[in-house]
Each structure stands twice: as C-alpha cells, then as structure tokens.
Amino acid sequence: MTKVVIIDAAECIRARVIGPTGAEHRRLANRVMEEALNRANLHFEEIAYVVATGYGRINVPFADRQITELTCHARGVYQLFPTVSIAIDIGGQDAKGLKIKKGKLVDFVMNDRCAAGTGRFLEVLANTLGLKLDDLGGISLQATSKIKISSICTVFAQQEVMAYLAKGTPLPDIVAGLHDAIASRVVKMITRLKIEPDVVFTGGVAKNIGVVQALKQNLGLEVFVPAEPLLTGAVGAALLGKELVLKARERGEVIAAKERRLEEVTFFR
Amino acid sequence: MVVNRKGIERIKEIYQDRASRAQELKAGGKQVMGYLCIYPVLEMLTALDIVPFRILGQMSEPITKADACLPTIVCPFIRSTLDLGLKGKYDFMDGVVMAHVCDVGEKTSHIWRTYLNPPYYYFLDVPHTTHLAAQEQMKEQIKTLRQTLEDFTGKKITAAKLKQAIDLHNQQRALVRELYDLRKPDPPLISGAETLQTMVALMSIPVAEGNDLLKQVISEVKQRKNKLSKKPRLLIWGSIIDNVALVEMIESAGANVVMDDICVGSRAFFPAVAQTDDPLDGLAYRYLVELKCPRTFREATYGETKKDYIQDLESRFGYIKEYIRDWNVNGVILQAVRYCDIHGYEVPAVRDYLDHIGTPHIYLEHDYSEAALAPLRTRVQAFLELLG
Structure with a gap:
C-alpha cells in the first residue's frame, strides 16, 4: 500500500490517503499524492518538504529526502503514544x-x-x-x-x-x-x-x-493500537520532514527541495 | 602491451583477477600453495620460496558443483571455495595447507583432498583452546608441516631461511598497521572497500611483492587529493568478507568503514610473530593464541571468571574497545555469513560487551551472495539514522 500524510506547521494532519502500490511504484506514488493534495485542498507548490519512506522510498521521484521506515515509524508512534x-x-x-x-x-x-x-x-x-x-x-x-x-x-x-x-x-x-x-x-x-x-x-x-x-x-x-495503524510510518515521515524544515529555518538556511512537479514516471519504458 | 600498474591501481587489478600473478609465477617455475583461513603457518611456505595463495570464495558465482558433496545448510563461503575448486579454478596450485578451523572447514578439507587430490596436502590440526598443552600441540603440528613440506620440495627450511621468512611476514604486518593508521583521521584517507581490496591482493601474491605494493599504496594514499567526506565511522566485525559488495553497500548508504575485525583484514595481519629461541614457539603462540577468530574458545584467566561476566568479556574483546577508541568508531556492524556457528555463538557476548562500553551496534546475517545484500540496506540505513 502507498500512503500519503500531509501535515501543517501545527502538526495537524491535513490529508491522509491509502492506495494500492502494485508493480509501478513511481506512477502510483504520483496518483496517491495528487489525491492527498486534492483532499487537503492544497497546491503541490505549497508543500514545504517531502519525505519518502518504506520499501519504495527510492521510487518516489518527487521526494526531497528518503528516511527508512524504522526511523519514521518510531517518530510516528511516539507522536501518538x-x-x-x-x-x-x-x-x-x-x-x-x-x-x-x-x-x-x-x-x-x-x-x-x-x-x-x-x-x-x-x-x-x-x-x-x-x-x-x-x-x-x-x-x-x-x-x-x-x-x-x-x-x-x-x-x-x-x-x-x-x-x-x-x-x-x-x-x-x-x-x-x-x-x-x-x-x-x-x-x-x-x-x-x-x-x-x-x-x-x-x-x-x-x-x-x-x-x-x-x-x-x-x-x-x-x-x-493507534486508530489508523497503517499510517504511523507516513505520519512519522511527515513529522521528520517538518522538523528538518524548521531546523533549517532556525539556522537561517533554505532547505534544498525539488521542483514541485508530479509527472508520470515509470520504469517500464 | 604490458602496463605496469602501481599502488591502488595494481591492487584493483589483482583483486579483479586474483590468480593472475600466482599463475604467472607458476608458469615461471615457482610453486604455489593454497591455504584455508588464517591458521596455516605461511612462514613455512615463504621460507621455501613457495607462493602462499589464500583459498577464497566468489560471492558473485552461483554454487553449482559443491552441493553434490557438501550439505547445503552449511557455511556458503566454504561451499563457494569448494565449488571453485571443483570447477578447476584452483588447478594451478601445487598443493594445499588446510586446517581444522571450524567444523565445516575441517570436513571440507577432507572432501577437497578426496575430490581434488592435490599433489601436496597437509591438514593442520589446530587445537580449539589456548592453554599450554594446546600450544604444545600446535607446535608439534607446525613441526610436521615443516617436515612434510621439506619432503615434498626436497629442500630444507634452514634456521636462517625461517628467520628471514618471519621477518618478511612481520614487515608485512607492520605495513598493514601503517595502512590502517591512515584510516584514523576523519575523514579517513582510504575507504573500507579499497582497504579490503588491498587485503585480498596481499593474500594472492608473494609476501615480498606484497610489501613493495603496500609501500606504494601507503605513499599514494598519503598524497591523495580527492578526499573522502566525513560520515559516521563504522567498524565491521565478524565472518569472512572477501568481496567488496557488502562494504560498498554500507559505505554507499552513507558511512565510512574505518576499521574491521575480520580475517581478510586486521585479524589476519595485526598479530606479529615474537622472536623466540626456538622460532616454532613464537609461531605456535602467534597462530594459536594471538589470532582472534572465534573458532578458538577463550575465557578470561582460564577457569576463574565464571562469576564475572564483564571481566570475561573484557579479556576476550578488550581489543575491540581499543579499536573503537583509536579509530574513533561511532558504531559497529556485526555481520555473519549464514550458518556461521562460531560467530553465531560469539554475537550475544560481543553485543553485551558493546552495550557495556556504550557503542551502538547492529547484527546482520547474510547469504554470501551479492544479490541477497539488498534487503540489508534498509537496516544499515536505519542504523546510520539512529547514529544521527
């Protein structure tokens, strides 16, 4: 399953989406992201930072950083408990x-x-x-x-x-x-x-x-058991992303982020 | 056109085609002998001008022949060595010095003899404990090794030749330490992968050539311009690593491997042979007591420390603490080839010791196969994330 969680500066969850993954990780990551943006009523440019996690973390073309699911789960679970x-x-x-x-x-x-x-x-x-x-x-x-x-x-x-x-x-x-x-x-x-x-x-x-x-x-x-046990990794990834952005701002730096584009990418070409 | 490569370039050349130099020397009339693990006493081979060639496996090559004569649920490294032997990859060797290293090594030695029937074969029956009687037995074994080698070659190992060989090997050990010192700065001057390639190369060529090559590598590395970057500094402990794939995976995940406790590395080269009246005493002590492979059972102050676990750990693994301090290690990767029981027994104790001294660690088990390394990457990355 591919999950997306979007949080805001107050750590409120603005969107949560769970979609199937399938063999074409890359394209699906796109679709689930689009869906999440729609639900949150946000433009992609408004997203400050994207952290990808899990087995498919290297196949999320629009992610700014990859962090393993172990670190993300730990952060997500700690937030809830x-x-x-x-x-x-x-x-x-x-x-x-x-x-x-x-x-x-x-x-x-x-x-x-x-x-x-x-x-x-x-x-x-x-x-x-x-x-x-x-x-x-x-x-x-x-x-x-x-x-x-x-x-x-x-x-x-x-x-x-x-x-x-x-x-x-x-x-x-x-x-x-x-x-x-x-x-x-x-x-x-x-x-x-x-x-x-x-x-x-x-x-x-x-x-x-x-x-x-x-x-x-x-x-x-x-x-x-959290109310949504499938989402803790994504929640943790979002929180770690937020923390990275805030830390960079504290140091007066601009965190390097990719251009916000959602393209259909596939490795079956 | 023959290109004379030097230093690291030459190391990589030998690493890519390990047997090339030995086969060249063989064609020129020299004898080459294979040896299993780090227990065969190489000084005896060098004293007779025989090229010692360590029998290693090949992670990238599927095991297809060895399964006919070895169980599949034993050490895949040893299975790979026998597989290469059965495929004729070691046919250039004039003989082998095998050893009672671990159970699989012992059984495989005999199977090697049965199936490959080398012109010279010696089985060094290395004791599994280190007390005095065991040291005596080791010495006797080395004496017999010497005798059978003399009989096989028709040459004598004179006291002078043996002394010269011991000096040459000790010189190599000192040079390897010098190379390892270049891993102490932050960032290190040489990567873990390059160090491993150097160790494999040293185990594939005559010791004197290895010494010259080491000197080139050391001066080349010291003058390097393109430096590595600062990353978490790791020590790798455990079973044999004879292929760079694992180390490259770890380093590409965002770490510098700056120290090792493995037998294609510090474990094989750090201990030197002490000068003793009877050189066999120094050799027996070095090869039995000072080589720190868990195939040998050790406990602190023999028989006395059952009540003090930490003291026992301290005496068995204190050297690892020194490595961690001297090489400024941030974390330890414990790794074992699947079914390596000797390392398996040691893992909980090493973990307890690392907890005791406060060094983070993870344990990885792998199948001695390049393809099977991918799932380990997540663990290594998560470990690096928790190191911060």
Missing part, C-alpha cells in the same frame, strides 16, 4: 520491533527475509481456509481452544493447517492458532530489545483483533 518504549510493526512483507527512548529510535530488529511472522503468512493461510483476511480477527474470538503450529515456514504451516482441516478441527481454533503463531514468533524476535511498557502495535496486521489479543497474551502486557 509519547510513553511508548517498544513498537511492533507487522506489515504485509516484514515484521519489525523498535526500541524507542524519548522519541528516538535506539535499537531495532527486523524480519524481512521470510513470510513467517508477517501479514503474508495470514494472507496465504486465510486463502487455504477459504476465509477473507478481514474476517480472521472476528472468527478467532469464537475459539474455544487453539491449535499449535510448529512449522516456522509458511508453506509447511499451510500443510499443518490442512491436516487440522482434515481432522475436522473448528475453524476458529485454527485461526486462533495462526494468530498465536505470528504473535509468538514476533515476541521471540523482539525479546532482545528488552521489552518494557508501553507497547504499541502498528501495521496492517494490527487491524486484526485476534493478533492483538495473541500479542497481549504472549507479552503479558497491554498492547496499544
């Missing part, structure tokens, strides 16, 4: 644990090499179960017990799930087991960061109430 110590972000393709002290990222762990423990794991297995991704959370709440998934690999987990289906295990118990598998993997991964409250959970998977519950159980701690 100033008491945050640990942020867990589970998205479609990776899982991250961030240690945040006084709003600054001080350490992190990341799994970006394998679908296990990410949103993709749930996507694949929802498909196996013939369920919609969005329904998984609700279904898991009806579970009376939960299955144990022992395989780390998504493909092998799929085989385990099929074996449970063959045995006639109720769907809610299987789904609850999958949520527990994700939560326990992520908790294991982030243990090195020395987990302390407050814990904040973001990313697309944070919309799944079943995983939120499983994380609480695995951590033995309260887990806070």
